[in-house]
Structure formats: C-alpha cells, structure tokens
Amino acid sequence: MFKFILPVLLLIASCLDSAASQTRRFPDDFRWGVGSSSYQIEGGWNADGKGESIWDFLTHNYPEKIADKLNGDISADSYHQWKRDVQMVKELHAGTYRFSLSWTRIMPGGYKNNVSTAGIEYYSNLIDELLRYNITPMVTIYHWDMPQRLQELGGWTNPEIIPVFKDYARLVLEMFGDRVKTWTTINEPLHVCECGYGLDYMAPSYNYPGIPSYLCGHNVLKAHAEVVHMYRELFQSQQGGRIGITMDTSWMEPKDVTSTEDREASERALQFYLGWFAHPIFSKEGNYPKVMIERIRNLSKEQGFGDRSRLPEFTAEEIQRIRGTADFFGINSYTTKLVYSNGHNNTGKFPVPSFNHDMGAVETQKGVDWPSSGSSWLKVYPRGMYNLLMWIHREYNPPRILVTENGVSDRGGLEDYARVDYYNLYLSAVLDAIEDGVNVKGYMAWSLMDSYEWKVGFSEKFGLYHVDFNSPNRTRTPKVSALVMAQIYKTNTIDWSYRPKLNEEQLVALAQLSTENQQPKTSGASGAVSWSLTGLLLLALLR
Structure with missing residues (x-):
C-alpha cells in the first residue's frame, strides 16, 4: 500500500493549495454524452407484442439469482417516459445520447419474419426527439438482450447467430441510419461471453x-465484422456515419511494480480481457493475441483435449475480414484491479479449464486504501484510467477513442458529492491522456438515470438522475452530479470549485427520498467532506 500513498505524501501540500481552484479545459471538438441501455431502463417488457429476451427469462424464472429478486419489467419505464429522458439529456447539455435497441422489441422472435411496427416506431420517435434538440443519437445494436428463442438454439455459441444478427442489424440500419450517424455493433463482448457463458454472472x-465463452467470442467477432462490412458496402457512403464496437476492462495494475512476474501478469490480463476482442480488430496483424493462442493451446493439450485448442482458430481469410472493422475504439472502464501471477499451483483456485485459469493472473483490490463505492468491485483509482488509455494508444494507436462508459455507483441519494469527485478525477485522467498524445475524442457518462443494474437489481445506483421506482410515473430528479456534469458539458471545463447545492424543489424531493422504504438515507456533510479530501489526495496521483 505504501507505494500508492507515497506520491500523495510528496505532492499533498501543493495539491491542497491548488486543487480547489483548479480548472481544466478539454479540446473544443470534444464530444460529451451520457448513456443507458434498453433492458435497464425501458420496462414495457411485453408491451405491444415485444418478445422475451434472455433477461426477461432469467429474472422471471430464477429471481433468486438477483440480489433483490426484482426484474426490469417496468424499471424506469422509458418505454413511456422517453420524452422526459430526452429532456434530461438536454438539461445535461450532452451532445450525444448513447442508448441501445431491444432486439425483441423490434424482432419479437429474433428473426426477420416478424418485425414489430410498434418497436420501430418507438425508437424512431426517440431518435427524432433527440434530433429536435440537436442531440446526436449513438446507437448500440446489441446490449446483452438476446431473444430467448435464439438462446434456445445456443445463442452466441451457435454460428447460425451470425446471419441472424446480420439480418437484425440490416433492418435497423435501414430504418434508422438516415438519422443515426454513430453505431456500435455489440456492447462489452467480454461480458456477453465470459460473464454469460463461462460464469453464472450475466444472462x-x-x-x-x-x-463456450471462446465459442461465443469467435462468433461475436465474425458477426461484428459481417455487420461492419455490410454497413460499409451498403449504407456508409450515403448515410455518412461511423460504426465500431465497445469493449471493456479494468486497468490491471501489477500488485508489485518491481516484480517481473506481476508485470507480466498485468500484461496477460490486459491481453485476455481487452486484447481478446481488440487485437483481431485493431492490431496490424489481426487474430487473437499471441499469448492467448499459445496459453490456451498448451493448456488444452495438458488438460487432455488433444491437439485441438479450446480457443477456436480463424482462417487466414477470417483474420483479414475482421481486421480493421471499426471506425473508432469504444472503451468502457470504471476501476482498477491489482494483478499478480496465478502460479503453477493455481493459487487463485480457478476451475480447470476456465478463462481465469487460462489467463494465469489473479485480480484483487486488497491492500490499497482506494475509496469504495456502492459496488463491491468498484474502487476509485483514477490513475488507472490514464494508464489504460495510454496502453490502448501504445498497443493499437486507433484512429479515435471514445470512452463509451465511465461512472460510479452508490446506494442512493441526491447529494452525491462522491460521484462529483469521481467524475472530476476520472475526467482529469482522461485529459491527462489527451495532453500526452492519446486521441480520445469523446466521453459518455454512465448513466443517465438510476436503472436496473443486472444481477444486483435496483440496489446499486449509477444515475445522474434519481428515479423514484415507487412512483407510477417513475419521477426523475437531478442529483448534484447532474448539475456538475451539466456545467462541465456546457463549459467544456472541469471546475473543482463548482460544488452546487440543491434548490428548494430538490430538497423537498430529498426529504421524501429519505423516507422511502427501498432507499438508504443520504450521507451527511461529513461524508461529502471526507470524499472531497479523498478527491484532493487522489488528484495528486494524476499529475
């Protein structure tokens, strides 16, 4: 822990003097946005003929797998409250709204033989409303909500999904591409594959x-490439848009930076988590990272699988077809993990075989005094964001990088000064990377509003806007962080001294909020001060 504290001790005096008044400005062409996803906010799970997704199926049939045993059947009810959502984006001065399409709202059974007019109309109205306020829609075609009927065929592990996904993508490009100029094919394929198939973590x-996670990844990459080629051949020149993919990883910090083994474990972890999908698309040579190919092939042989690796092989033609299929590098990142080598005796106690055992690295957040959040996995270490962006720049030098998700959770409340500090710190880290030559062109805060957080249900809150899930209207109320982000987006500037107070209407909402059964009491002033000091301490790590 001492090596993380030392930079603070050396810089704390000057930091305390200057941080509160420090302002930092982003480039004039920097793109600001905010994000959401269909299952998390829409509700209307079977409205107007919508089909069943894997998340509908999981939450209805296995509620015990969800922390609060709740589901997204109504959630924030954006299926009916979408005009208010757009107003919130407008209030934030966000130039971009990143949202996803529900496959089963558009194609209830997953196939093109049944297309929902109501589903097309819903997204068309949302897109038009955004454009009415000069907000750019950034649309994710797939954000984890596979049609259940397709999952019964194997989902992403069945190669048949490739042409079916292409059919779905073609329809939405035809319907919305005249107005949507930024597309993401698939959100976080690592979570789709490893967390959905390898682990009991996501549907x-x-x-x-x-x-199965490697089978999934293989088909995801090929499906992504087919959609990008189709877009470039049939739509891009006349529609004038861009298309890419969004990947995710934490920064993998060597537990002991002086240890060669820990540094190698850090690199392996980055190659497995991010390189798994980034290397085939963004590297000069294409294909999976060499370390993945070699380790999984060798371990497969040791484990009795013969000469056939558990990691499928691309043909030479497939390698070339996948390489270069993105106009931007989308990255979601929230936190940092400490990494050390798993060792020959499987000290991490991973299943054999498994993704984590193949990777040969153990992740932890023990032993460092990083501020916590509302999520057990999310601790605050902004230097990790800088390190990750620099690593992507060195490894791939992509044409442009978009931070498509970054944010922090709590357990509720409107006076979320901890979230304010998090955004100031992480945005400072992004700006550091830009100033050091990384071509980061945009940032999308996660998330627009409190919503259904997958396996933890409604227990963790990431939103800039509070949603009253007990109200029939799902009333939305801006938090302090919404006011701060609106100021950042409007001025293009981080201003550490800007810490607004809630107005009378918001204070009334806060008083009501504190009496809600499912909402924890907001932290008092001491919590805000503690976080502010922590913010100043962590800021020292950034410079």
Whole structure:
C-alpha cells in the first residue's frame, strides 16, 4: 500500500493549495454524452407484442439469482417516459445520447419474419426527439438482450447467430441510419461471453467455464465484422456515419511494480480481457493475441483435449475480414484491479479449464486504501484510467477513442458529492491522456438515470438522475452530479470549485427520498467532506 500513498505524501501540500481552484479545459471538438441501455431502463417488457429476451427469462424464472429478486419489467419505464429522458439529456447539455435497441422489441422472435411496427416506431420517435434538440443519437445494436428463442438454439455459441444478427442489424440500419450517424455493433463482448457463458454472472447464466465463452467470442467477432462490412458496402457512403464496437476492462495494475512476474501478469490480463476482442480488430496483424493462442493451446493439450485448442482458430481469410472493422475504439472502464501471477499451483483456485485459469493472473483490490463505492468491485483509482488509455494508444494507436462508459455507483441519494469527485478525477485522467498524445475524442457518462443494474437489481445506483421506482410515473430528479456534469458539458471545463447545492424543489424531493422504504438515507456533510479530501489526495496521483 505504501507505494500508492507515497506520491500523495510528496505532492499533498501543493495539491491542497491548488486543487480547489483548479480548472481544466478539454479540446473544443470534444464530444460529451451520457448513456443507458434498453433492458435497464425501458420496462414495457411485453408491451405491444415485444418478445422475451434472455433477461426477461432469467429474472422471471430464477429471481433468486438477483440480489433483490426484482426484474426490469417496468424499471424506469422509458418505454413511456422517453420524452422526459430526452429532456434530461438536454438539461445535461450532452451532445450525444448513447442508448441501445431491444432486439425483441423490434424482432419479437429474433428473426426477420416478424418485425414489430410498434418497436420501430418507438425508437424512431426517440431518435427524432433527440434530433429536435440537436442531440446526436449513438446507437448500440446489441446490449446483452438476446431473444430467448435464439438462446434456445445456443445463442452466441451457435454460428447460425451470425446471419441472424446480420439480418437484425440490416433492418435497423435501414430504418434508422438516415438519422443515426454513430453505431456500435455489440456492447462489452467480454461480458456477453465470459460473464454469460463461462460464469453464472450475466444472462444466460451458463456457468460453463473454459469452452463456450471462446465459442461465443469467435462468433461475436465474425458477426461484428459481417455487420461492419455490410454497413460499409451498403449504407456508409450515403448515410455518412461511423460504426465500431465497445469493449471493456479494468486497468490491471501489477500488485508489485518491481516484480517481473506481476508485470507480466498485468500484461496477460490486459491481453485476455481487452486484447481478446481488440487485437483481431485493431492490431496490424489481426487474430487473437499471441499469448492467448499459445496459453490456451498448451493448456488444452495438458488438460487432455488433444491437439485441438479450446480457443477456436480463424482462417487466414477470417483474420483479414475482421481486421480493421471499426471506425473508432469504444472503451468502457470504471476501476482498477491489482494483478499478480496465478502460479503453477493455481493459487487463485480457478476451475480447470476456465478463462481465469487460462489467463494465469489473479485480480484483487486488497491492500490499497482506494475509496469504495456502492459496488463491491468498484474502487476509485483514477490513475488507472490514464494508464489504460495510454496502453490502448501504445498497443493499437486507433484512429479515435471514445470512452463509451465511465461512472460510479452508490446506494442512493441526491447529494452525491462522491460521484462529483469521481467524475472530476476520472475526467482529469482522461485529459491527462489527451495532453500526452492519446486521441480520445469523446466521453459518455454512465448513466443517465438510476436503472436496473443486472444481477444486483435496483440496489446499486449509477444515475445522474434519481428515479423514484415507487412512483407510477417513475419521477426523475437531478442529483448534484447532474448539475456538475451539466456545467462541465456546457463549459467544456472541469471546475473543482463548482460544488452546487440543491434548490428548494430538490430538497423537498430529498426529504421524501429519505423516507422511502427501498432507499438508504443520504450521507451527511461529513461524508461529502471526507470524499472531497479523498478527491484532493487522489488528484495528486494524476499529475
């Protein structure tokens, strides 16, 4: 822990004098936005003929797998409250709204033989309303809500999904591409594949380590490439848009920076988590990272799989077809993990085979005094964002990088000064990377509003706007962080001294909020001061 504290001790005096008044400005062409996803906010799970997704199926049939045993059947009810959502984006001065399409709202059964007019109309109205206020829609085609009927065929582990996904993508490009100029094919394929198939973490919740996640990844990459080629051949020149993919990882910090083994474990972890999908698309040579190919092939042989690796092989033609299929590098990142080598005796106690055992690295957040959040996995270490952006720049030098998700959770409340500090710190880290030559062109805060947070249900809150889930209207109320982000987006500037107070209407909402059964009491002033001091301490790590 001492090595993380030392930079603070050396810089704390000057930091305390200057941080509160420090302002930092982003480039004039920097793109600001805010994000959401369909299952998390829309509700209307079977409205107007919408089909069943894997998340509908999981939450209805296995509620015990959700922390609060709740589901997204109504959630923030954006299926009916979408005009208010757009007003919130406008209030934030966000130039971009990143949202996803629900496959089963558009194609209830997953196939093109049944297209929902109501689903097309819903998204068309949302897009038109955004454009009415000069807000650019950034649309994700797939954000984790596979049609359940397709999942019964194997979902992403079945190669048949490739042409079916292409059919779905073609329809939405035809319907919305005249107005949507930024597309993301798939959000966080690592979570789609490893967390959905390898672990019992995300739907479809297979818990089958070491094999199906690699089949999933193989098909995801090929499906992504086919959609990008189709877009470029049929739509891009006349519609004038861009298309890419969004990947995710934490920064993997060596537990002991002086240890060669820990540094190698850090690099392996980055290659497995991010390189798994980034390397085939963004590297000069294409294909999976060499370390993945070699380790999984060798371990597969040791484990009795013969000469056939559990990691599928691309043909030479497939390598070339996938390489270069993105106009931007989308990255979601929230936190940092300490990493050390798993060792020959599987000290991490991972299943054999499994993704984590193949990676040969153990992740932890023990031993460092990083501020916590509303999520057990999310601790605050902004230097990790800078390190990650620099690593992406060195490894791939992509044409442009968009930070498509970054944010922090709490357990509720409107006076979220901890979130304010988090955004100031992480945005400072992004700006540091820009100033050091990384071509970061945009930032999308996660998330627009409190919503359904997958396996933890409604227990963790990421929103800039509070949603009253007990109200029939799902009333939205801006938090302090919404006021701060609106100021940043409007002025293009981080201003550490800007810490607004809530107005009378918001204070009334806060008083009501504190009496809600499912909402924890907001932290008092001491909590805000503690976080502010922590922010100043952490700021020293950035410079």
